[in-house]
Amino acid sequence: MVGAIRRLGTLFINGVWQLGFITRFFWLILVYSGQSFTRLHLTLRELYFSGVMSLLIILVSGLFVGLVLGLQGYETLQRYGASDSLGTLVALSLVRELGPVVAGLLFASRAGSAVTAEIGLMKVTEQLKAMDMMAVSPIARVVAPRFWGGVISMPLLAALFSAMGVFGGWLIGVVAIGVDDGAFWSQMQSAVDFRYDVLNGVIKSCVFGVAVALIAVFEGYDCVPTAEGVSRAITRTVVSSALAILALDFVMTSFMFRGQ
């Protein structure tokens, strides 16, 4: 019993320490960001690796999610004779929730894990130490560009995911099932509010971008410098990112969408 309490206490204290480390690390990244922005090509390169390389998986997944939404949405709506609202349903689900959340989860497993692995391996092979010894800050040179590459890619990817999803819903609803094309789009247009729906969705995806990118670079930088340590760090990136995304999503949704 005492042992259990003690373990819980240790876990809690470790958690607080970890939170402290990650906050300090975040602060350092911000401090060094100026330096890394003056050499923009580094960040652009990471933008390519994180963003452009994730495009395919994001677009394909977006399409499938849209197709499923179209099928399920139509099936439910037509029971109430509201199948004309299919466009509204598809667009709102994607823009508010599925776009940012699913794109975030995919992004964490595609790009976040790659960033963790890359930084972790640089640590194992002493590349970070060597850089530090050459009076070049690894945080400015290696970490900050990867962080910003992730932060910038994430909202763009989420937007593309949503767009692709709407297209998928349209394919199923209008092209395959035969919902009225005009109703699909016009209902969507009148029901989706730019500020309330779209902007809040974009804010969500930005927050997820910061969370995933921060977790990915932190786990890589903080890993135990062995093969096993790197593989664990990658796992932690994916798991912690997923948890962070879902928890943050709940918090933000409860503030943003109260149906006044």
Next chain:
Amino acid sequence: MSEPLVRLENVRFAYGERTILRDISLSIPRGQVVAIMGGSGSGKTTLLRLIGGQERAVGGRVTVDGQDVAGLGRDALYALRRRMGMLFQFGALFTDMTVFDNVAFPLREHTDLPPELINDLVMMKLHAVGLRGAARLMPGELSGGMARRVALARTIALDPMLLMYDEPFTGLDPISLGIIGQLIRRLNDALGASSVIVTHDIQESLQIVDYIYFISEGRVVAEGTPDAIRNSTDPFVHQFVHAEADGPVPFHYPAGDYATALVGGAG
């Protein structure tokens, strides 16, 4: 100028509970090449880290060019490191850059030289280590010895005042070994720099260095010029120079009784 470039005074260092260096005092005079020898795991790499300010001593003082390394802030430490070059034991080449970009890295980071000049400087450094032809290769395409030579070229790219080489000779064939040894010596003299070589290669060191320190169990156990070392009767030095298995240098990492470990199962 008589003040040595690097001075360690009664330095003590521990990783957590494990004391690695107990009481080390040594100095690296300006313009000289000094070798540090000792068994595997005796703390030689750690010693270089202390000089470079990557680890901080628990006790004692490490000064480089008159500055107390442990007392320096980040900017001052980085300013100092720009004048140091360190060859890492395992090369530590940047795996996402070509050989050329690796050597150009410190030049691009710390100077505003035009690309043509950087190109010439990099080619000169690569030529010195015999790898000008490998400039376009990636580190993954190099052999161990080649990677080490590229790392050496990167170390000397900025013509530092203090050069630290962690095992520069491992993985080199006898011919490259002799050439690299000479290169380290010539470079030191041409730049007016000071060098520390951590190495196991006693024969090569005896030829090129000015002074040798032997460390064991966290202390300097013997020191002297190459001539003094050759003629030394010190049992430690003798064992090292003649590569004998029996002597004061322990081959085994501290452990319990061997027989107990065998009979008892778990060590």
